Amino acid sequence: MHKKRWGLNKGIALFCGAAAIGGALAVGRYGVTWPGGWTEEMKNVVFRIRLPRVGAAMLIGGALSLSGAVYQGIFRNPLVSPDILGVSSGASVGAAGAILLGLGPWGIEACAFLGGLAAVMISLALPRILKNSSAFMLVLAGILSGGFMNALLGGLKYVADTEMELAAIVYWTMGSLASCRPAQVALFGPWMLFSIFVLLALRWKINILSLGDSEAYSLGVHAAKMRLTLVIFATALTSFAVSLAGTIGWVGLVIPHLGRLLGGDDNRSALPVSVFLGGEFLLIADTLARNLAPSEIPLSILTGLIGTPLFVGLLFRRRLRIAE
Numbered sequence: 001m002h003k004k005r006w007g008l009n010k011g012i013a014l015f016c017g018a019a020a021i022g023g024a025l026a027v028g029r030y031g032v033t034w035p036g037g038w039t040e041e042m043k044n045v046v047f048r049i050r051l052p053r054v055g056a057a058m059l060i061g062g063a064l065s066l067s068g069a070v071y072q073g074i075f076r077n078p079l080v081s082p083d084i085l086g087v088s089s090g091a092s093v094g095a096a097g098a099i100l101l102g103l104g105p106w107g108i109e110a111c112a113f114l115g116g117l118a119a120v121m122i123s124l125a126l127p128r129i130l131k132n133s134s135a136f137m138l139v140l141a142g143i144l145s146g147g148f149m150n151a152l153l154g155g156l157k158y159v160a161d162t163e164m165e166l167a168a169i170v171y172w173t174m175g176s177l178a179s180c181r182p183a184q185v186a187l188f189g190p191w192m193l194f195s196i197f198v199l200l201a202l203r204w205k206i207n208i209l210s211l212g213d214s215e216a217y218s219l220g221v222h223a224a225k226m227r228l229t230l231v232i233f234a235t236a237l238t239s240f241a242v243s244l245a246g247t248i249g250w251v252g253l254v255i256p257h258l259g260r261l262l263g264g265d266d267n268r269s270a271l272p273v274s275v276f277l278g279g280e281f282l283l284i285a286d287t288l289a290r291n292l293a294p295s296e297i298p299l300s301i302l303t304g305l306i307g308t309p310l311f312v313g314l315l316f317r318r319r320l321r322i323a324e
Helices: 003-026 040-075 087-100 105-130 135-159 165-173 182-201 203-209 213-218 223-245 251-263 267-291 299-323
Strands: none
Touching (some): 040 251, 203 267
């Protein structure tokens, strides 16, 4: 990508990010004016409530976007999302079980994380059992694992109390930052940042994997081992994000395409851009979710409404570029 265009894109992304953060801190049911002149109530609202939520939205959005970009790179499929190995389905089963058992927020998040890991373990175990470690077999195993977890989730919904438990399960599976507390982010945040660091450090090897397994071997990269390493860290990142905020769709599918549009097809530049754009996207969606209705709107509704036309626009632009 031309250096001047790349610099302009970075400047636009940084400006939009700063505007999104400023708007998220200022907008809400309790108004905050910029600049200065704050009352003690305004300071409490900004620093104790909104600022931690802004950090959580940026972290979770960046994590989902990076995971999607990594999966799309290593599987060489632009339609792959972070749930390719059944993470969200498994996490939903864990969260639904915790809700039926009457566990609190910490119990729900712990069970959601364990459920996501269980689904991934099934996905990783099937290729080993079948002695086929190809990317296609891994994707197929993820589809099977996700289908099995969705069946379990349907059973849990069937036995749930329709007045309270079923509504809580459905709301959780639609995603929200309303119950995402600073203490929970402080617990999972360092592990998420570590996973982000590892994936960004290995992003140049995704370029090699995209050439094919035989080419990767000729360049000194063990394709199967490197793919497994990337899958483990991307999946862990997705599991942490889903356990904190529930299932949030479209972020990991759409934003990597926008990251490649702004950062180019080289993963060394596209992946860092995807992290930043994913955080911005989820922050904007969360700000809208808090303010568009009297009660908070689930995030997957807004990410779908925003992400669908955005994805169509990106596909249309891509088609025009291919035609040229």
